Amino acid sequence: MVASRLAFIKEVFRPPVTEQYPYKPLAVPEDFRGKPVIDPEKCVGCGACVNACPPGALSLHDDGDYRVLRLFLGRCIFCGRCQDVCPVGAVRLTRKFELASTSRDDLVQEVRLILEKCGLCGRPIATRREVALVEEKLPPEQRWLVHVCPECRALVSARVIGYVRGCSR
Amino acid sequence: MKCYEIVSRYGLSDAICLNDRLALIRAKDVVEASEKLLSLGPRYSTCIGIDYRPINRSYLVHHVLALDKDGLYIVLETQTHDPEPVVKSITNIYPAANWHEREVMDMLGIKFDGHPEPYRLILPDDWPDNVYPLRKDYPYDKKPLELTEVLEHPEPRFYAASVGGDTDASRAEIPLGPYHPALHEPEYYELIIEGERIVEARYRGFFVHRGMEKLAESRLTVNQVPFLAERICGICGYTHATAYCQAVEEAAGIKVPARAEYIRSILLEIERLHSHLLWFGVAFHILGFDTGFMATWRLREKIMDLAELLTGNRKTYGLNLVGGVRRDIDEAKAHAVEEALGFIEEKFKKLIEKIIGMSEIIARMKNIGILTREDAKKLGAVGPHARASGMDIDVRRDHPYAAYKYVDVKVPVMDGCDVLSRILVRYEETIESIRLIRVFLQEMPKGGLMAEYNDIPELRIGIGATEAPRGEDIHYVMTGRENKIYRWRPRAPSYMNLATVPLMLVGEKLANAPIIIASIDPCFSCTDHVVVIDRSSGRRIPLEKALRWN
Numbered sequence: 001m002v003a004s005r006l007a008f009i010k011e012v013f014r015p016p017v018t019e020q021y022p023y024k025p026l027a028v029p030e031d032f033r034g035k036p037v038i039d040p041e042k043c044v045g046c047g048a049c050v051n052a053c054p055p056g057a058l059s060l061h062d063d064g065d066y067r068v069l070r071l072f073l074g075r076c077i078f079c080g081r082c083q084d085v086c087p088v089g090a091v092r093l094t095r096k097f098e099l100a101s102t103s104r105d106d107l108v109q110e111v112r113l114i115l116e117k118c119g120l121c122g123r124p125i126a127t128r129r130e131v132a133l134v135e136e137k138l139p140p141e142q143r144w145l146v147h148v149c150p151e152c153r154a155l156v157s158a159r160v161i162g163y164v165r166g167c168s169r
Numbered sequence: 170m171k172c173y174e175i176v177s178r179y180g181l182s183d184a185i186c187l188n189d190r191l192a193l194i195r196a197k198d199v200v201e202a203s204e205k206l207l208s209l210g211p212r213y214s215t216c217i218g219i220d221y222r223p224i225n226r227s228y229l230v231h232h233v234l235a236l237d238k239d240g241l242y243i244v245l246e247t248q249t250h251d252p253e254p255v256v257k258s259i260t261n262i263y264p265a266a267n268w269h270e271r272e273v274m275d276m277l278g279i280k281f282d283g284h285p286e287p288y289r290l291i292l293p294d295d296w297p298d299n300v301y302p303l304r305k306d307y308p309y310d311k312k313p314l315e316l317t318e319v320l321e322h323p324e325p326r327f328y329a330a331s332v333g334g335d336t337d338a339s340r341a342e343i344p345l346g347p348y349h350p351a352l353h354e355p356e357y358y359e360l361i362i363e364g365e366r367i368v369e370a371r372y373r374g375f376f377v378h379r380g381m382e383k384l385a386e387s388r389l390t391v392n393q394v395p396f397l398a399e400r401i402c403g404i405c406g407y408t409h410a411t412a413y414c415q416a417v418e419e420a421a422g423i424k425v426p427a428r429a430e431y432i433r434s435i436l437l438e439i440e441r442l443h444s445h446l447l448w449f450g451v452a453f454h455i456l457g458f459d460t461g462f463m464a465t466w467r468l469r470e471k472i473m474d475l476a477e478l479l480t481g482n483r484k485t486y487g488l489n490l491v492g493g494v495r496r497d498i499d500e501a502k503a504h505a506v507e508e509a510l511g512f513i514e515e516k517f518k519k520l521i522e523k524i525i526g527m528s529e530i531i532a533r534m535k536n537i538g539i540l541t542r543e544d545a546k547k548l549g550a551v552g553p554h555a556r557a558s559g560m561d562i563d564v565r566r567d568h569p570y571a572a573y574k575y576v577d578v579k580v581p582v583m584d585g586c587d588v589l590s591r592i593l594v595r596y597e598e599t600i601e602s603i604r605l606i607r608v609f610l611q612e613m614p615k616g617g618l619m620a621e622y623n624d625i626p627e628l629r630i631g632i633g634a635t636e637a638p639r640g641e642d643i644h645y646v647m648t649g650r651e652n653k654i655y656r657w658r659p660r661a662p663s664y665m666n667l668a669t670v671p672l673m674l675v676g677e678k679l680a681n682a683p684i685i686i687a688s689i690d691p692c693f694s695c696t697d698h699v700v701v702i703d704r705s706s707g708r709r710i711p712l713e714k715a716l717r718w719n
Contacts, residue, residue: 017467031496033481054393079396079487084495093481 028095033078035096038071038111042090045069045113045127049082049091058082066112067127073099073107088133118149120156125149175239179209184243188419190568191632192243199247200283203232203259206243211236212562213265213549214634215660217645218273220305221248224628228254228279232266233632233645237567242632249279258284265549268668269660276303291375302383309380309387340368345682347376358670358686362679370674374667385657386649391417391625394654395489398644401659403484404447405637407440409644409659410489412633415570416646417491417654420631423622427572429493431613434572435506436479436486437635438602438609442513443472444638445599448690452592453524455683456533464520471509478505493619503610514603521596534589538673538685541586548672549665552640553598554689556582557590564636571635576608588688595690625652637662639690663691 019026028034045067050058057075061068082091101107113127125131125147135146145153172186183202184192196202211234219229232245247256258281260266270281271290278301281287292302297313340361347357355376361369381401385394398413399406411433418425425433446469453461473483479502480486488494498506524530540550545558555562563580565573581597583590625648633644640662649655666689673685 029478029481031481032477033487052392054389054396077396077400077485077487078482079485080481080495081392081396 028097032095032097033080034094035073035099036071036076036078036080036082036091036093038069038109039090039092040111042088043069043111043113044088044090044129044133045111046087046130048085048087052081052085054079054081062115062124063112065115067115067124069111069113071109073109074104116147118152119144119147120152121149123149123151172241175236175241181206181243187244187630188422190241191419191630192241193246193630194243195246195248198257199230199232199245199259200257200262202245203234203262206234206245207262209236210238211243212546213263213269214242214641215643215645215658216266216269216273217656217658218277218279218303219647219656220277220303223305226250228256228277230256230273230279231630231645232259232263232269233643234263235568235634235641237562240568242568242634244630244632254279255282256280257282260284263549264547265665265668268664275301277301278304291378302380307383309383343679345686347373354691356691358674358682360674360679360682365678365680367674367677367679367682370671372667372671382657382659385654389654390652391648391654392490392652394657395491396485396487398659399485399487399489401661402637404444405440405639405642406484407436407486407489408635408637408642409661410486411437411571412635412642412644413646413657413659414489414491415633415635416631416644417625417633417648418620418631419633420629420646420648421491421622421625423492423620425493425571425620426617427614428497428616429618429620430574431572431609432494432496432498432618433489435498435606435609435613436476436488437571438606439472439476439479440486441602441638442599442606443469443476444690445595445602446472446517448595448638448687449521449592452684452687453530455687456530458524458530461520461524461530465517468513468516468520471513475506475509478502490619491625492622493617495618497618498610498613503613506606506610510603510606514600517599525593525596531589533681533684534592535585535587537588537681538677538688539586540669540673542584544672545586545669548668550640550669551662551665552637552690553591553594554640554666554669556580557594558586559584562641564634564641568634570633572609575612576605578605588684591688628655639663640666663689667691 045060047060050060050069055075055077057072057077059070059072061070078093080093083093099107113129115124116126116128116131117123118125131146135143138146148156170186171189172192176184176186176192181192181194183196184194186192194202214233214235216233217231219231221227221229227248227250230247234243234245236243249256256279258266258270260270260281261283267286268290270284271286271288273279274281274287275289275291278299300313301307340363343360343362345358345360347355357373357376359371359373360367381397385397389397395410395414399410401409417423446465450462450465450469453459453465476486477483479498480488480496488496540554540558542559545555545560550558550560551562559582561580561582563578564570565578566580579601581594581601583594585593627648627650629648631646631648633646635642642662643660645656645658646654647656670686670689670691674682677685
């Protein structure tokens with residue numbers, strides 16, 4: 001009798017099993033996939049994440065002298081494919097999940113990167129950082145090639161080959 | 170090879186073996202071919218219409234039949250070069266083909282000659298005629314400019330015989346839905362009652378077509394589709410992602426590393442646990458037993474935490490890519506899963522045993538919502554719903570995939586054919602799932618998580634089938650150029666099971682309708698990829714009209 005009464009009293013004073021969120025912060029596991037953040041210091045603007053992104057939350061466009069990588073969280077599904085494919089490790093998924101906001105702008109992150117223009121015709125090739133990344137990998141005598149757009153490069157190569165073979169033009 | 174063996178055993182000389190578990194029959198006469206196959210006792214699985222005009226100016230229709238005893242899927246192909254495509258219907262041979270063929274009619278404009286109810290099923294009432302969204306010349310982002318007038322409602326013809334009191338005055342019509350018929354999803358039932366008794370039931374669904382097939386075929390690349398596939402369902406999404414990946418892997422001949430197969434299976438079972446617990450909760454809630462609802466959902470929360478721990482998300486796991494999985498399960502995580510499973514198993518057994526002992530609850534379920542074995546077989550019911558009606562089918566055992574190839578799966582079958590049997594089948598399945606996760610965690614081999622592959626070869630077909638918590642989930646994929654998908658057709662298990670609901674409702678008391686509808690664990694959004702069916706006449710009902718009836 002006493003035992004059952006004790007059990008009853010214990011049951012009555014047991015705290016609720018419901019988590020007290022939002023009054024207390026909610027713990028999420030180590031590998032939780034939350035808001036992605038792009039590190040503007042590392043990003044080279046290559047667009048690998050844009051190609052992989054299933055919902056099209058990431059996009060790339062040129063704005064004057066800049067190439068802009070735009071992340072719109074309203075479309076993001078937090079799959080983390082951008083993090084997987086980024087060649088320089090610039091995208092990282094954080095553990096943040098409380099993203100509700102009254103302003104749409106809070107859901108946008110933009111990374112602006114300076115464009116490298118073709119040394120001959122002046123058309124944009126790629127971002128300066130991406131060009132530098134490719135340049136590093138080339139032998140020194142070929143490095144100038146990355147500063148020329150593909151079309152001009154073809155033209156120059158043709159001229160060089162022509163010169164070597166002894167053609168008049 | 171296994172496929173050749175089976176095909177030659179049955180004397181199917183015209184069958185082409187595509188791989189171990191898939192054979193293709195190019196039939197000159199589809200009716201003749203399907204009648205010939207009928208003697209093997211196949212289960213009708215799905216039908217796919219393909220606009221093949223960009224390839225060779227024809228339309229293809231692929232019927233998929235499952236030989237569960239032999240673990241073989243047979244694709245029955247018919248082709249037509251006619252610009253106004255017409256093929257023969259096989260609905261008279263396989264009644265389960267009814268909705269499937271009508272869907273092909275709506276989406277691709279392929280007519281089925283001899284179909285008993287050749288009416289619109291998927292497209293909304295005001296969609297213009299002769300506009301077929303899944304044809305390749307229809308842009309994915311185009312909206313039809315002119316919507317047509319909705320049709321007048323046809324005179325209802327009763328398909329279920331009424332018992333006594335057959336004057337119209339004694340009948341009343343009760344709309345159930347379209348917002349919340351059992352689950353929080355849009356589906357509409359119209360029940361005709363006499364007194365308390367349901368004498369006729371009509372079902373109208375397909376309100377939430379989201380154009381996923383078109384989106385995948387036109388915009389996405391192979392490795393983006395798994396994330397879309399996962400969003401077909403809000404409960405069993407991972408099983409769709411897995412089925413899709415398996416279909417592509419089968420089409421392209423990609424061999425998935427064993428460890429990835431085990432991880433997929435563990436997650437599939439975790440998904441089944443959470444889905445079944447969710448369903449128990451919903452069923453108890455509908456029966457007015459909210460304590461049971463709270464208690465099961467409390468346990469379910471532990472499973473959701475497990476999913477979050479293993480994948481980084483509670484629900485949309487997002488772990489699948491074609492060729493493998495994206496995250497490993499390390500020792501610490503495996504240990505956490507073991508621990509949680511122990512807790513869940515003990516509490517769950519105790520809870521359900523107590524509930525099964527409550528006579529009030531049993532009385533609300535026993536001999537309610539009867540679906541006989543014959544009807545289940547005829548309409549192609551799948552999953553726990555079919556197993557509660559005595560059909561011994563389970564994709565995990567019959568067409569083994571992922572890590573189910575390496576273990577024995579116990580399949581509970583009951584022949585009560587009522588709601589109680591459906592509860593008990595799911596109870597045993599839950600216990601079996603817990604056992605399977607433990608076995609998988611123990612036997613999981615070391616190794617890589619992702620297969621190496623180059624580009625996907627084009628125009629190959631593959632079928633990925635998984636046992637979703639609700640039954641067989643089947644995805645058909647035809648690969649395309651440049652790592653894209655030419656045709657993708659997912660068929661969710663509720664597609665088959667929903668057709669059985671009106672049968673179960675007729676003759677029951679009105680108060681039992683919600684639990685009968687819920688007893689198949691319906692997943693409407695899975696099925697709808699949208700509008701009307703009137704079981705009585707097979708014609709569509711404009712919703713506005715239907716709602717105005719009194």
